[in-house]
Amino acid sequence: MVKNAQSDKVHRLSVIDMFAGLTITIIVAYSLYLLFARHPTAIPRKHQVIVEISSLESGLTEFKSNYGKYPPSKLNLYTTPSGWESDHKSRELIQSLWPKFDFDSCGGLNDRHVEVICLNGPECLVFFLGGVFDSKSGTCVGFSTNESQPFQMTGERKRCHFEFQSNTLPRPLNSQGRLVDVDSDGFPEYVDPFPNQTHPYLYFSSHNHHEYQSNELQNKVFEVYRKTPIKNADVWNSGKTQIISPGNDGCYGAGGYFNPLKSAKILSGSERKAERDNIANFTLAELSDFTDQAELGALVLSNRARRLTGRRE
Numbered sequence: 001m002v003k004n005a006q007s008d009k010v011h012r013l014s015v016i017d018m019f020a021g022l023t024i025t026i027i028v029a030y031s032l033y034l035l036f037a038r039h040p041t042a043i044p045r046k047h048q049v050i051v052e053i054s055s056l057e058s059g060l061t062e063f064k065s066n067y068g069k070y071p072p073s074k075l076n077l078y079t080t081p082s083g084w085e086s087d088h089k090s091r092e093l094i095q096s097l098w099p100k101f102d103f104d105s106c107g108g109l110n111d112r113h114v115e116v117i118c119l120n121g122p123e124c125l126v127f128f129l130g131g132v133f134d135s136k137s138g139t140c141v142g143f144s145t146n147e148s149q150p151f152q153m154t155g156e157r158k159r160c161h162f163e164f165q166s167n168t169l170p171r172p173l174n175s176q177g178r179l180v181d182v183d184s185d186g187f188p189e190y191v192d193p194f195p196n197q198t199h200p201y202l203y204f205s206s207h208n209h210h211e212y213q214s215n216e217l218q219n220k221v222f223e224v225y226r227k228t229p230i231k232n233a234d235v236w237n238s239g240k241t242q243i244i245s246p247g248n249d250g251c252y253g254a255g256g257y258f259n260p261l262k263s264a265k266i267l268s269g270s271e272r273k274a275e276r277d278n279i280a281n282f283t284l285a286e287l288s289d290f291t292d293q294a295e296l297g298a299l300v301l302s303n304r305a306r307r308l309t310g311r312r313e
């Protein structure tokens with residue numbers, strides 16, 4: 001009798017294990033079904049974007065290892081010595097990356113028609129990972145190994161921290177491949193591989209444990225993602241960087257508070273709906289993927305509870 005009771009117990013346990021395994025399999029299969037059913041053409045691109053964001057993040061980490069800090073996401077470059085004299089913040093930042101930088105010759109950046117170039121986050125991402133942009137070839141050619149003239153176009157080059165694809169797809173006016181120039185200042189930004197994408201990856205640097213600076217793009221302010229509803233508090237990837245793709249719809253949304261466990265509610269309003277397909281380096285998934293999984297988990301659990309209790313709705 002004891003043996004039979006033990007045998008029954010073992011049998012019940014194995015049935016429970018089998019049921020748990022089957023439930024997990026159903027959840028994964030149903031997740032994939034939902035993804036393919038909702039976005040049949042976007043799936044391969046989405047995974048390309050996820051892989052690419054991961055590579056960009058590796059490039060940023062490599063940059064930090066070589067230069068001692070993450071690239072900034074806001075910086076002014078000057079083409080005159082007096083310009084550099086007038087902006088101590090930008091001067092100090094450049095000096096921290098290239099201690100031998102020659103401000104009298106503007107580090108080789110003097111062949112320009114403007115006196116100052118204000119780099120925003122997306123431009124900083126391309127400039128610091130790819131180096132100087134050669135508009136004739138439409139490619140990033142890296143920085144010069146000459147420590148006092150890192151921005152000069154000729155001579156021996158340092159290796160780029162990311163290979164930006166410049167000519168794999170035809171792009172709209174003022175652009176080269178996936179390197180585009182939204183504000184036509186000669187310093188490109190980089191768009192993700194979604195078809196006809198015109199809005200570049202956003203990039204925010206926490207300036208090495210200082211606060212992130214929200215960035216202005218096309219007259220629209222996007223707020224960096226944070227973990228709490230309180231502004232300027234508990235940001236995602238604190239002390240590091242945020243890279244954000246606008247997703248297949250090409251819209252960034254407003255940004256700000258994001259909690260994966262409450263994403264269905266947070267991203268339901270008209271102001272934030274566009275963020276459901278955004279992809280960030282701290283999620284490496286669409287923001288709404290968390291919503292789908294949470295909804296699915298709740299559905300499976302409620303069905304299981306109904307079966308166990310024999311209740312019907």
Ligand SMILES: [Ca+2]
Nearest residue numbers: 181183185187
């Ligand atoms: Ca630009």
Ligand SMILES: [Ca+2]
Nearest residue numbers: 246247251274
């Ligand atoms: Ca979007």
